[in-house]
Amino acid sequence: MTVEWMCWLARVSRAGYYRAWQAAEPDSEEMELRDHIQRIALANRFYGYRRVARQLKDEGRLVNRKRVARLMRLDNLLAVRRKAFRPPTTDSKHGLHIHLNLAARMKVTGPNQLWIADITYIRLKGEFVFLAVVLDAWSRKVIGWNLSRSLQSEMALKALCQALEARKPAAGLVHHSDRGIQYATEDYYKALKKHGVVPSMSRARNPWDNATCESFMKTLKAEEVNGKAYRNMEELQAQIGPFLNEYYNKRRLHSSLGYSTPEKFEELNSSAAPLAAVLEFYKA
Incomplete structure (x- = not known):
């Protein structure tokens, strides 16, 4: 059967026939791009098209976000959209000293x-354990963390000491937390004072004052903890460590950082005056 006869039967022109034939042929460039997108999306299960597009850009490949979204939709790779962050309302009641909220200014x-x-809980097979973290508010980098079976103040203090040892900050740094008893103890305050760190605490019944850290906890739960069944503390420790130190700090792109990782953001922008914010506060 000739092309002319097939075109007559289908009531299409020869030009239309050839255009359709060419369109049906796989585009090698697009197939290669789809493979690339699949690799990024499968390695980062919660990446949406914006983060995938930025990852492509970081790897030297400029691709329009709309095109990335279209190809991810074709391959059913669009991340499930999470609900907006709404921190729970808490009010820590104890007789220890409460510090003013300096961070808000x-x-x-x-x-x-x-x-x-901040501190959160993680469910193991037969118990709950607790994770204390310290983040740099500017870069969102996890700079100290500690797992514990109890909520004693020592677990938060160990995370703080890890951060102090790693960063060796200059005096005048502000440390902000909620009003939990772990952050109000004399031992915790002494550790802050020893290194010239100024304590700050959220207002009563206002968890939004520490929303950045609470949001990090939500990311941790969604991208690492939820859906996993950790058998014991050792298994949890072995998985949480790489998530925080390698994935979150070095690989996960943050929209609030211009789609950079915390570590890369610090490397590119750390020339900013280290005490600018503190000086501005004290002049207020």
């Missing part, structure tokens, strides 16, 4: 100006 412009700390 700060404009952070560099590393080691403001650290934020």
Whole structure:
């Protein structure tokens, strides 16, 4: 059967026939791009098309976001959209000293100006354990963390000491947390004071004051903890460590950082004056 006869039967022109034939042929460039996108999306299960597009850019490949979204949709790779972050309302009641909320008046412009700390729980096979973290508020980098079977103040103190040892900040750094008893103990305050760190705490019944750290906890739960069945503390420790130190700090792109990783963001921007935010606060 000739092409002319097939075109007559289908009521299409010869030009239309050839265009359709060419369109049906796989585009090698697009197939290669789809493979590339699949690799990124499968390695980062919670990446949406914006982060995938930025990852491609970082690897030297400029691709329009809309095209990335279209190809991810074709391959059913679009990440499940999570609900907006809504921190739970908490109110720590104890008789220890509560510090003023200094962080609310700060404009952070560099590393080691403001650290934020928080604690969350993680379910194991037969028990709950607790994770304390310290983040640099400017870069969102995890700079200290500790797992514990109890909520004693020592577990938060170990995370703080790890951060102090790793960063060796100058005096004047502000440390912000909620009003939990772990952060209000005399031992914790002494550790802050010894290194010239100024304590700051959220207002009563206002968890949004520490929303950045609470949001990090939500990311941790969604991208690492939820859906896993850790058998014991050793298994949890072996998996949480790489997530925090390697994936979150070095590989995960953050929209709030211009789609950079915390570590790369610090490398590219750490020339900012290290005490600018603190000086601005004290002049206010």
